[in-house]
Amino acid sequence: NAGVTQTPKFRVLKTGQSMTLLCAQDMNHEYMYWYRQDPGMGLRLIHYSVGEGTTAKGEVPDGYNVSRLKKQNFLLGLESAAPSQTSVYFCASSYQVGRAEAFFGQGTRLTVV
Amino acid sequence: AQTVTQSQPEMSVQEAETVTLSCTYDTSESDYYLFWYKQPPSRQMILVIRQEAYKQQNATENRFSVNFQKAAKSFSLKISDSQLGDAAMYFCAYRSLREYGNKLVFGAGTILRVKS
Numbered sequence: 001n002a003g004v005t006q007t008p009k010f011r012v013l014k015t016g017q018s019m020t021l022l023c024a025q026d027m028n029h030e031y032m033y034w035y036r037q038d039p040g041m042g043l044r045l046i047h048y049s050v051g052e053g054t055t056a057k058g059e060v061p062d063g064y065n066v067s068r069l070k071k072q073n074f075l076l077g078l079e080s081a082a083p084s085q086t087s088v089y090f091c092a093s094s095y096q097v098g099r100a101e102a103f104f105g106q107g108t109r110l111t112v113v
Numbered sequence: 114a115q116t117v118t119q120s121q122p123e124m125s126v127q128e129a130e131t132v133t134l135s136c137t138y139d140t141s142e143s144d145y146y147l148f149w150y151k152q153p154p155s156r157q158m159i160l161v162i163r164q165e166a167y168k169q170q171n172a173t174e175n176r177f178s179v180n181f182q183k184a185a186k187s188f189s190l191k192i193s194d195s196q197l198g199d200a201a202m203y204f205c206a207y208r209s210l211r212e213y214g215n216k217l218v219f220g221a222g223t224i225l226r227v228k229s
Contacts, residue, residue, distance in 0.1 A: 033214075042119075042204060042220050042222050043204065045218075050213070050214050056214060058216065101148065101160045104158035106156060
């Protein structure tokens, strides 16, 4: 009963490097989301998906790309990392019903130096 | 766009006492859901309580209850008989029923410290 699993849990990148964060859920959820958490700002939505093959921009999408080729996976990519992207990243998923709670992964702490 | 405001960056409570965390939100919608999530030092996001906007009755979950004032757009969380394990960051969140993607919008969070 894994729920939502994020890989990796920690990562340090150099400015300009690229990386991909993987989110996998085993609950057959339609909706998946990527958030970033910064001190004093709560969680802000980066990108989201309402189903396999769909993606949409959230509040802070610049510098990130996403893909959802399979229903259970949602990938977040950083093409050229910048220090401003140092943050904790959370993936979440939920059913296609507004009352449904969103289930979160354990977070990825990313530091860009 | 909806916004959620938590005006208390940090709160403290004595063990066994009661504390209330404040949350206000802004929306033009009539149907939506509100949530309180707890984030302990482990970083895990844990659902504490949810409230459906169409219900007048305030939600309760054991020691946790809310005061939902729809007209005032206020959604406060009351924690009774506070325990050391309640120490965490608490986030208030709004979820639209009509917007594409049913996205969750979060407040900035309130750090709750529990003193023994």
